């Protein structure tokens with residue numbers, strides 16, 4: 417790594433390409449038909465109609481030759497698969513957890529764990545809960561509370577750890593509501609919902625100390641643990657020492673297309689309950705909804721993701737795209753986070769009221785412009801207050817350009833930047849949206865829209 421000149425403009429990828437998957441930009445008229453048929457919701461597009469897919473970094477990464485080779489070593493025994501033990505070794509070496517239980521993905525881990533440790537009506541405190549995590553908290557009769565530091569809501573404030581929880585607010589909340597009303601703390605690293613922003617080691621330690629002071633369990637939502645560790649440049653295992661365990665979607669920093677797991681530091685009783693609940697939910701705990709080959713690919717992926725040369729080029733690509741947009745005067749969450757560039761749509765499209773989903777409107781426009789699929793992380797995603805049914809108007813309404821791992825080159829990033837520059841030149845003409853069909857939970861996946869008057 418250190419041999420690569422620091423004055424070089426970008427960090428070269430520490431790998432070369434062996435297999436390619438063709439992509440195609442369909443004609444403008446075809447894109448117009450496709451997005452209309454999808455109800456102006458990019459989740460409902462066919463992926464063949466997408467040119468560059470920045471919808472999510474979840475399960476969209478490319479596997480290495482070693483991971484593909486590992487797939488051939490899959491041991492598909494119903495119980496006791498050798499790949500389970502290989503993965504156990506990776507979990508222990510890299511995250512430092514003694515106990516683990518694989519799951520089919522992150523939400524499988526959440527559903528098992530939350531069903532055990534949440535009592536009806538208890539609060540779950542975190543920096544900022546991810547959307548499916550919040551949904552599983554609510555499905556398990558808990559109340560999700562976000563206590564991220566205020567600065568995260570101001571996209572132009574530079575701070576190295578904008579994912580930090582506000583420790584004062586955290587302690588105040590616990591004291592005010594009493595610890596009995598709190599199920600556990602959950603620290604999301606990096607913090608996806610506010611821009612892939614990292615959490616500092618000091619903040620993790622602080623949250624751990626508060627949790628222990630009031631005798632509360634603390635878990636880590638570990639989907640992007642390696643990217644977070646890269647920002648603090650410390651050993652991964654130390655981060656996890658400030659927790660009692662983790663839930664993890666392996667579809668991100670596991671460098672696999674499917675998978676997840678629960679890690680537990682030392683609570684043997686809890687581990688026993690997790691394994692018991694895994695059987696009906698995900699399957700026998702030595703496979704947890706995964707094929708043996710999937711576990712093998714994950715065991716290898718977890719080791720590959722902590723390679724600093726990989727992380728340097730990964731984070732650099734996010735920065736590369738961010739820099740291009742910033743130079744074009746497009747307002748983005750700063751500093752740049754780990755897995756995506758977030759555009760502040762409220763600021764970019766001030767003429768569209770928040771109730772007309774500015775970031776979603778921009779998603780539609782970006783698809784029409786250049787076949788680029790992005791995603792809204794804002795008003796649409798926030799949904800409605802479960803008690804009042806009223807629309808929540810979050811501080812931030814963001815468009816997320818999520819970069820899959822080891823998939824696109826910087827030429828693709830240039831295309832995305834060019835499309836956004838063209839849009840910026842005529843942005844005043846972009847119209848807001850209204851919902852015409854709305855599912856009651858996780859509405860963003862299936863909602864349908866029309867242009868507002």
Ligand SMILES: *Cc1c(COP(=O)(O)O)cnc(C)c1O
Nearest residue numbers: 521522523546548608637639665
């Ligand atoms: C993706 C993600 C999840 C959910 O994981 P799935 O594998 O999609 O079920 C939970 N938390 C965070 C922070 C995530 O990014």
